[in-house]
Amino acid sequence: GAGVSQSPSNKVTEKGKDVELRCDPISGHTALYWYRQSLGQGLEFLIYFQGNSAPDKSGLPSDRFSAERTGGSVSTLTIQRTQQEDSAVYLCASSLVRVGDQPQHFGDGTRLSIL
């Protein structure tokens, strides 16, 4: 059975470049989340999508960060004009519903390194 798939696994880019990170959630999961994990830190919530509702963007650290979810499935997190402090592991998770005790299933993450 397919779990949450993220690509690329690792991304190295120069400061100032734009990057796109992809997340393919588990089929049928209506809720999708993006988190950021900086070195030695816990996971920091960025954004989540629930079905066709407007996304909750309250965790995005700046307007350089944006995300979209097409057709209620695949999601892309975009970071424009990358900075060195953007270096982190970006984790995507999905769940059947937004709330309740439904567990969030995580992908393996994308390790982003900004030179």
Place this chain on the structure above:
Amino acid sequence: AQTVTQSQPEMSVQEAETVTLSCTYDTSESDYYLFWYKQPPSRQMILVIRQEAYKQQNATENRFSVNFQKAAKSFSLKISDSQLGDAAMYFCAYRGYGGSQGNLIFGKGTKLSVKP
């Protein structure tokens, strides 16, 4: 705003022994969920155990159990008969019961080492 605190950055346990990882949280809500996730070097977050705040009985999953103290806002994880494969980062997480609180709020994690 809700916060989750893990006061032990690192812990070590001898194989086959028992270890307890601490977690405290702060919330004004009466209903919520608490989780422990394990993150091995592969980076994938794996759900270990979960607890509904309205349930007084402590959750148990095989060798893993929790001590949930709602009044003290404490949620510790006990690992019995520790195995080498238990070595990983462990994260405590909080999730609101309803409304817009869908995302998890994580502590900074505890790195667990298991000695053979």
